[in-house]
Amino acid sequence: MTENTTAATGPTTTDSDGYAPSAVRLDRERYRRGRRRRDGLIAIGCTVGFLVLVCVGLVSSPGWGRVHEYFLNGTEFRRYFGAILHGFWLNVQMFVGCEICILVLGLAFALVRTTTAPGLAPLRWSAMLYVDVFRGVPTLLLVFLVGFGLPALQLQGTPSSPVVLGCIALVLSYTAYVGEVFRAGLNSVHPAQRNAAKALGLSERQTLRHVILPQAVRNVVPPLLNDFISLQKDTALVAVLGPLEALRVAQINADYDFNYTPYLAAALLFILVTIPLTRYADWLQAKAVRRQWAETGGSGR
C-alpha cells in the first residue's frame, strides 16, 4: 500500500510551523493501521461465518422444503405483491394521519399535566386518568372496542368508516404514550433554565414557548421516533375491522390457496419502511450523545 511505503521511507509531510512527524509517530500510526485492518478482518470473518451458519441451519432443517414452498414461493409472491403494495398505501396514509394527531394531542396532554394552576386541577386529573386507562388497555382490544362499540352508540355524526374508527383507537392509545414522553422531556430541562427566563422578565407562556419547549422537544426526538416506528407497525391492527390494508389483503390471499407467501410480502413492506426510520433514530441518538459530550466533556483546552 502507498501509505505504508511513505511511512517506511520516513517523514514527508510538514506543517506550517516547520513540524515534521517523528519516527516514533510514524511507527505508532503504522501499528494503529495494522490494528484497524486486523479488527476489520475479524469483523468481516465473524459476520460471514455467522451468516453461513444461519443459512446452513435453515436449509438443513427437516421442514425446510415445505417452508420454502409455502412461505417463500416466488410465483405466489409475484402474483399478490401488487395488491399488497396497494393495501400498504392505506397503512402509510393511516400512519401519517395518526402521527400528526398524536403529536398535537400528546403535547397538549403533557402541557396540561405540567401546569400548576389550582383552577386546572380537574383537567390535570382527567389527563392523568386518561393516561392510566389508555396505556393499560392492549391496543388490539382498544381497536375492537372503538371499532364495534362506538358505532353501536348510534350517536349523531359518529364516523362509520372502519379506517377512521381504527385510527381513532390508535390515536387514543398512542397519545397516552407520546404524552408521557413529552412530559419527561419537559421535566428534563434544567430548572435553572426556567429561572433564567423568568429573571429576564419572560411570562410563563413565553418561557414555555421560547425556552423550555425547544429544549424539551430536542431531548425527546429519539424516543418519539421509537414510538412512531411502533405505530407504523400497529396500523396493521386495524385489519381486524376489515379495511383492505396490507395485512388484510395478505390474509385474504393466503386463505385463498393456503400459501403463506403473501404474509411474508407484507412483512417485507413493513420492514422496508421501518429500517430507514430506525437508522434515522440511531443517527439522532448518536448526535445527541456527541452534543452532550461537547457540553460536559471538557472539549479540551
Place this chain on the structure above:
Amino acid sequence: MSVIIPGEGVPSSGVRGGAAGGGVSGGGEALLRIRDLRKSYGGRVVLRSIDLDVSEHQVVCLIGGSGSGKSTLLRCVDLLDTVDDGTIHLGATELTDPRLDANAARRRIGVVFQSYNLFPHLSVLENVTLAPRKAHKVPRRDAEQRAMELLGRLGLAEKAREYPDRLSGGQQQRVAIARALATEPELLLLDEITAALDPELVGEVLDVVGDLKQRGMTILMATHEMGFARHAADRVCFLEDGVIREQGTAEQVLGDPQHPSTQRFLSRVLEHR
C-alpha cells in the same frame, strides 16, 4: 544546568529554561518524563514540542491563560486524549505507546477535575471505594478501612455515608481528591481543582494539597492560585500557545519572570489582588 558553582554563594536551585523551554533535569530519571509532545485538534495545534519532567515527591504547577494548553497537557498524561507526536514516560512505562493497556496505566495515575464529577448515585464512601474494589480487586473490608482512613485525614469522616448532593463544593472536591488517592497512585494530576469553588472554600482544598506534598506525593497541577504555587510548588511552568515559555522554581518564575509574556500574564493576574 543545575550546577552549583563553587565559591559563589548563589543558591542556584532547580532548572531554569528560557524561551527555548528546556526542562530536562540533569541527574536521575524523573518519574514523569514528557518529550517533544505535540497535540492538535483538527488543524489547531494546542501543544507543541513540550518537554517536562516531574521527579518523585515534586509538585509542579502549570500556569497560563485559558487556552494555553494546561488542561490538554494533563489530559494527554492521563491518556484521555491521544497525542500526535512525542513521548510520555511514567517510570519505565511509555504511556504514549498504542500497544499499552491504557486502563492498567491509568490505575497508576490519580486525577481530580475542576468539576468534581463525583458519582451522584453513590455515597461518599462508595465513591471512594469504587475504583479500589472494582479496578484493583481490593476486598470490600480493606477498601473501606483505607477509605475511612483517607476521609478522616481529609476531615470528612462523618460525611462517609452522605451523598454528594448534601456536601458543599469544597467538601465534594475533597472527596474527589480522596477518590483519586484511594488507589494509591504514583502520580496525581490536578486540573484547576479550585476554579469552580467559592473563594472561602479554596483554602480547605489547597490545604489538602499542601498536606499531600508534605507526605511526598508527586503532583502535576494546573492552577490559577499564584499564592499557592509560590509556596507549594517545587517548579512552576508558564504555558502560552501550547509552548512552555518559562519554567523554574516558584521564586524565579513568579518573583522574577524573565520572559515578557510571563511578565504580562502575571501582571494581569495579580492586578486585582
